[in-house]
Amino acid sequence: MPEFQKVAVIGLGYIGLPTAALIASRGMRVVGIDTNASIVKTVASGAIHIAEPDLDGLVQKVVSNGSLTVTTEPEAADVFMIAVPTPIDSENRPDLSCVMAAVDHIVDLLAPGNLVILESTSPVGTTEKIAQRIVERRPDLSVGPPNGKASISVAYCPERVLPGRIISELVNNDRCIGGITTMCARRAQRFYKMFVRGACVATTARAAELVKLTENAYRDTNIAFANELSIICDHYDINVWEVIDLANRHPRVNVLRPGPGVGGHCIAIDPWFIIDAVPELARVMKTSREVNNRKTALIIERAVALIEDHPYANVACCGLAFKANVDDLRESPALEIASHLAEKYGPRIKIVEPNLRQLPPVLAKHGVEMMEIDQALHSCEIALLLVDHDEFKMAPLAERRHLDVIDTRGIWQDMPVRT
Numbered sequence: 001m002p003e004f005q006k007v008a009v010i011g012l013g014y015i016g017l018p019t020a021a022l023i024a025s026r027g028m029r030v031v032g033i034d035t036n037a038s039i040v041k042t043v044a045s046g047a048i049h050i051a052e053p054d055l056d057g058l059v060q061k062v063v064s065n066g067s068l069t070v071t072t073e074p075e076a077a078d079v080f081m082i083a084v085p086t087p088i089d090s091e092n093r094p095d096l097s098c099v100m101a102a103v104d105h106i107v108d109l110l111a112p113g114n115l116v117i118l119e120s121t122s123p124v125g126t127t128e129k130i131a132q133r134i135v136e137r138r139p140d141l142s143v144g145p146p147n148g149k150a151s152i153s154v155a156y157c158p159e160r161v162l163p164g165r166i167i168s169e170l171v172n173n174d175r176c177i178g179g180i181t182t183m184c185a186r187r188a189q190r191f192y193k194m195f196v197r198g199a200c201v202a203t204t205a206r207a208a209e210l211v212k213l214t215e216n217a218y219r220d221t222n223i224a225f226a227n228e229l230s231i232i233c234d235h236y237d238i239n240v241w242e243v244i245d246l247a248n249r250h251p252r253v254n255v256l257r258p259g260p261g262v263g264g265h266c267i268a269i270d271p272w273f274i275i276d277a278v279p280e281l282a283r284v285m286k287t288s289r290e291v292n293n294r295k296t297a298l299i300i301e302r303a304v305a306l307i308e309d310h311p312y313a314n315v316a317c318c319g320l321a322f323k324a325n326v327d328d329l330r331e332s333p334a335l336e337i338a339s340h341l342a343e344k345y346g347p348r349i350k351i352v353e354p355n356l357r358q359l360p361p362v363l364a365k366h367g368v369e370m371m372e373i374d375q376a377l378h379s380c381e382i383a384l385l386l387v388d389h390d391e392f393k394m395a396p397l398a399e400r401r402h403l404d405v406i407d408t409r410g411i412w413q414d415m416p417v418r419t
Contacts, residue, residue: 004115004191005029008077010102012039012070014265014328015119015159016083017048018055018166024062026195031077032070033105043070051327051355054167076109079191083119083159085265092272094123103130107137112150115187119159121212121266123273127156127205131180144181155179155188156205158212163264163326174198178208216270217285222256223267224288227295230258241410260386260408261296261333263322268292268331296333300340302406303384307345310404315341316376319387320353320360327355334386335360341384342366352376354391377403385409 005028009020012034024030034040042049046060062068074080084098099120110116116134118127131143131154142149156178161169175192177200179185185202192200203211226244233240244255262268271289275282307315322332329335339362342349349368351359359370371379373391377399385392388409395412405412 003187004078004194006031006077007079007081008033008075008106009081009083010034010074010106011082011084011098011120012036012043013083013085014050014052014163014166015161016081017043017050017059018052018161018170019081019083019119019159020068021055021058021062022167022170023195024068025058027067028194030062030068031075032068033072033074034070035072037072040070040072043068052166053164058167074106074109076111078113079115079117080106080110081117081119086120086122086269087265088269088272093276094273096122096126096129099126099130100133103133104137107134110134110138110141110152112141112152114152115184115191116152116154117188117191118154118156121158121216121270121273122156122209123277124206124209124213126209127154127178127180130154144179144183153179153181153184153187154205155184156208157188157192158208160212160215163323163328171196172198175200176203176208176211177201178203178205178211180205210274213270213274216266217274217282217288220262220267220271220292221284221288223259223262224291226256226258227261228291229255231295231298241413257410258295258408259333260299260337262292263330263332263334264328265330268322296336299333299384299386299406299408300337303337303341304344306382306404306406307341307348310381313381313404314348314350314379315345315382315384316350316352316371316380316403317341318352318373318376318383318385318392319389320351320363321355321387321389324388325355325390329360335362337384337386338368339363342368350376350380352392353387354389374399382406385412 007023007028007030009016010033012032020030020032039049046063048056048059082102084102087095089095142151143154160173175196177188189200189202230240247253247255271285275286317338320335321328342363347367351368351370352373383403383405385407388411393411
């Protein structure tokens with residue numbers, strides 16, 4: 001009999017739903033669990049609530065053939081995967097309430113031989129806290145090798161996928177699998193090898209937790225360098241895009257492209273998990289977070305100054321998502337900029353976001369209008385290029401020549417721009 005026959009995935013968001021659908025497509029029975037009844041209803045109908053290439057067809061297939069079912073209440077299973085949000089609070093401290101609530105919801109269902117896996121990005125030591133929480137509530141169970149009691153396995157395996165390519169990367173990317181014990185790691189490793197083609201590398205839970213945080217703190221630091229460079233170039237009135245292109249001709253230099261800040265649940269959030277735990281040690285990481293947040297504030301200041309110079313002009317905010325060609329608004333600096341301007345200038349602000357069908361409530365309440373790119377180019381005098389969506393890259397110069405532009409992404413470089 002197979003070691004893992006039924007999998008429960010708690011949380012049907014950007015990671016949980018694709019993971020559940022992928023595992024179901026490999027022949028295992030999967031139950032997807034989410035406290036949001038609307039999400040459960042949508043998925044149960046074979047539809048999806050997020051935009052992700054190839055996900056809709058996969059979900060429709062596994063729901064229709066019965067390999068994926070969804071519910072608001074947990075069910076018994078062989079494997080429990082926790083993929084719930086881990087945000088930060090107003091003081092940039094990690095909020096693990098959703099993780100611990102998920103543990104509490106499944107703890108009474110756990111049986112000897114079960115495997116509990118945390119995929120949510122978490123501070124170092126979180127997986128150990130989960131194991132401790134389980135044995136406190138279930139003193140009949142132990143974690144790892146049997147110690148006079150029936151045992152379960154607890155492990156940590158962070159996702160490392162790119163929105164827009166989630167399905168492919170879930171299959172092909174290497175995975176870092178950390179166990180509370182070596183036995184826990186080996187069991188989780190065997191499970192992931194059932195649907196992952198990339199290498200499944202076993203380590204400790206603490207190491208795996210720090211690996212995930214390291215990956216995104218590293219990227220945040222590199223982006224901060226580019227954003228800081230753009231601020232320095234602006235001070236000297238030098239074109240930052242030219243400086244980067246020329247510097248990158250050096251065989252050992254690869255400066256990233258600056259932007260209006262950093263968004264997404266990972267890069268904008270994860271470094272704080274390290275900074276909060278060891279603030280006296282994570283000085284470069286903290287500075288990087290401050291630089292990237294400051295870049296968003298500077299773009300707002302420049303936009304306000306430009307709009308004040310044109311008191312009757314309409315303003316096209318091009319892009320709301322945190323990155324190109326997705327609908328994901330989590331921690332988006334573009335959304336923050338547009339929201340600030342909408343609050344200040346109301347209906348003068350026009351929103352262009354080809355990946356959304358309707359305005360987020362934070363914008364809709366200010367009476368702003370959503371437009372297609374062609375309409376915005378003809379009805380506005382100012383354009384803020386906030387996201388490098390493909391639709392914006394195709395906008396011809398002849399239709400943009402009349403605009404005053406703040407281009408935070410460097411894709412309208414065929415005319416003078418403010419960076």
